[in-house]
Amino acid sequence: MQNRYAQIQFIAANYSNLQGLKMVPIGILVIFSSLWATNKQGDLSGPIYSLIGTFLLYWLIDRYYANTFGRIKQTPKTRKWEMLVSILFMILALLAFWLDTALDLPFSVLGLVFAAALFESYWRATSSIKERSFSLYPETLLAAILILMLSLLPLTGLDWWKMIGMQSQVLGMLLIIGILLVGAGIWGHVRLIRALPVEEAKPDDISL
Amino acid sequence: MTSPFEYLANLDKLIHEPARLALLTALSACESADFLSLRRLTGMSDGNLSVHLTKLEEAGLVNIQKQFIAKKPSTQLKITKKGLAAIQRHWEQLAAIKQSADAWEDDSAGK
Numbered sequence: 001m002q003n004r005y006a007q008i009q010f011i012a013a014n015y016s017n018l019q020g021l022k023m024v025p026i027g028i029l030v031i032f033s034s035l036w037a038t039n040k041q042g043d044l045s046g047p048i049y050s051l052i053g054t055f056l057l058y059w060l061i062d063r064y065y066a067n068t069f070g071r072i073k074q075t076p077k078t079r080k081w082e083m084l085v086s087i088l089f090m091i092l093a094l095l096a097f098w099l100d101t102a103l104d105l106p107f108s109v110l111g112l113v114f115a116a117a118l119f120e121s122y123w124r125a126t127s128s129i130k131e132r133s134f135s136l137y138p139e140t141l142l143a144a145i146l147i148l149m150l151s152l153l154p155l156t157g158l159d160w161w162k163m164i165g166m167q168s169q170v171l172g173m174l175l176i177i178g179i180l181l182v183g184a185g186i187w188g189h190v191r192l193i194r195a196l197p198v199e200e201a202k203p204d205d206i207s208l
Numbered sequence: 209m210t211s212p213f214e215y216l217a218n219l220d221k222l223i224h225e226p227a228r229l230a231l232l233t234a235l236s237a238c239e240s241a242d243f244l245s246l247r248r249l250t251g252m253s254d255g256n257l258s259v260h261l262t263k264l265e266e267a268g269l270v271n272i273q274k275q276f277i278a279k280k281p282s283t284q285l286k287i288t289k290k291g292l293a294a295i296q297r298h299w300e301q302l303a304a305i306k307q308s309a310d311a312w313e314d315d316s317a318g319k
Contacts, residue, residue, distance in 0.1 A: 005233045
């Protein structure tokens, strides 16, 4: 399949996942939560307000995408698979969070779960087209590799979270995940806009 | 072996037109899409998109549904079973043409 058509197919199949700005408020919430937990501020009003702000911002961004780029409904098979995977990784993340806080492990289980979720997301998105291409969804794969490396880094004896002023490995990992969500979200949004054509297809566009 | 020219002659001209090929390719990858998303995906103007979608609807390849979402008119497009089979067959034919053309080129170079 030609690049242009493969790209159209990829965007149509993964439209909701490519709306990167939706990840930004979630990323900010994760960053804020990790910093709040590190500074041990007893007042819970901050996290509550930021949670409300995240929902509001997410809804506004969803409206922006619907009004500017339209809506595409995924196939029932894709929706069902995404739901199953989301529930599975949510349970695994909670379990990993508990393991990381309860046990003093020389690696981050939460990071490994998050990296696995990102690898799965990359694999699922790119499997919608015949020829997998790194350039179609690079931010997810790069974020997965980075998180995987950071998760295993303490095995070498390097407590990297202390270098960035975080109290524990799990909070350090949450901070990095939050920063990556914001960065990858903005990158993904820019890539989506650039991928959408500005000119109409011309009759001689198709070459064999 | 079938020559690439024979394959080319057998292509469905209705689907092979680039704009309609793009529309069917997009619709084959999802359950449904609205008019705006298809316009953004293909870069077509409203008028052009409307003309191509009408042609595809007349051929029974897509379904066009006009409805109101939050009191606003919305046009939803969905590929039919016939359309899905047609676009899959078309991409298979294009892959066969490419393969045939490559083989033909190799044969010509060998002579």
